[in-house]
Amino acid sequence: MxxxxxxxxxxxxxxxxxxxxxxxxxxxxxxxxxxxxxxxxxxxxxxxxxxxxxxxxxxxxxxxxxxxxxxxxELPSTFSIPEEDSNPERTLEALHKEIPRLRDEPGVIRVSEPELMGVAEDGTELFVPRGDTGPWLVSVVIQGPADSAYERRLRLQVKVNSAYPLTPPEVRVQSWLHHALVKQDGVVDEAAFAEALSKLEEDKSDDNASRLCRTIRAVLLLLGHPEQLSEIADMDDVEDAAKANAKCLKTISEYGSLRRHQFLFNEEEAFSKDMFNPRFWTAYALNTADAWSSILTEEASEVYSFPIFTEGFCKDFVEELDSFHASGLPARRPNSMNNYGVVVNEIGMEPALDRLVHSFLQLVAHHLFPGVGSHFDRHHTFVVRYKVGEDLGLDMHTDDSDVTFNICLGKDFKGAGLQFCGNQGAANHRHASLLYQHKLGHCVVHRGHRRHGADDITEGERLNLIVWTRALPSRWNPRF
CATH class of the missing domain: 2.40.10 (Thrombin, subunit H)
Structure with a gap:
């Protein structure tokens, strides 16, 4: 002291x-x-x-x-535009050499080619990256460290700027987990990451490893053996987080043998062509502004609806939810407002839902809300249930999201319309602007700061799949 x-x-x-x-x-x-x-x-x-x-x-x-x-x-900057040593050609050359080696690394399941970020931050300003500016993202799927509370499939996002490999990458865990050295926004603690890299560099057997390989090894060390970073980690926090994560993994494991529709948990099988409304699939296949506009209905300013799932897919999803509820396994409340439903990321569906969010919904968001909708870092996906005798409706509120997707899965119900007012903080934020009536297999999409609420259900039961997407760079910019 x-x-x-x-x-x-x-x-x-x-x-x-x-x-x-x-x-x-x-x-x-x-x-x-x-x-x-x-x-x-x-x-x-x-x-x-x-x-x-x-x-x-x-x-x-x-x-x-x-x-x-x-x-x-202060650690070396990982800002999107480095202050010095910028050389995008060198950066891309290094990445293209290192990625094939990373794909052969034990525990690595999949590695993407480098892609420019859709939108990035420079200090407090947003900009659209170009090939001569960066930054780039490499998506990596790994198996978490063995014999730990994190031994599962994890999706990582490695961000490099145009000074890489002279500057360190930034690593974000896109999968939801509890860990004392992973921040609330998923970014791996920079000091712990630097110390983990330093420990690996002390190991002479690691001399020939590429920078990307060492990056993933450092993440595995940090997740699985935080006690080796004792000056950085508070061990009480480490143990509490590990217990919370182990509880979630236990639920996923125990429900594995009880699943009714296995394809909903498999990213390769879920969200194939036959599960989507044909109009949505056509727009997705073309992926042009005209194609997307042809299926979108502007219900009110910055509130849109579109068909997305078939009736059969909605039926399968609802049956899976009923199966989980019948299992009696513990389920966390969807959010601080809804008492009934389930966080579907936490029952084993996250890998498949990653594909829905990043391969399909991302395209819609970019078309409707360029900038804030052009890049998603994470998603919180859950199902809410409204039923007589349980939650009837929901007061006016905003979402903890940048873009919200709200998809009606069923069942039969009456009432339960979705009321919209203005954007939070705007002069008209209390003025009613729309009463939207849910349709099976249809999605309504809006910005998270749009005030809205659910009217009381009067008969039956309504289940909706809600996707809160988060574009973290935009949260540093007052425009968004």
Missing amino acids: ASDGGSLRFAVGARVSCNMGREGWASGEIVATQYREDHWPLGKTAPYQVKLDLAFGGALIYAPADFPRVIRA
């Missing part, structure tokens, strides 16, 4: 990153040491006062303790 006047790790002028809790780490510069405020008791000081960079708000804050979990040396 610094309050005893002991030696400090950093001096005035040092570049550091500060732990901001749920908001992650923010970079800045130390402007004072042994800082104190007038109202503090005599003798109390904080080791550092830090001026945050404008990209993180520009505020003056203080670090209450001189611990690595509180304040640490």
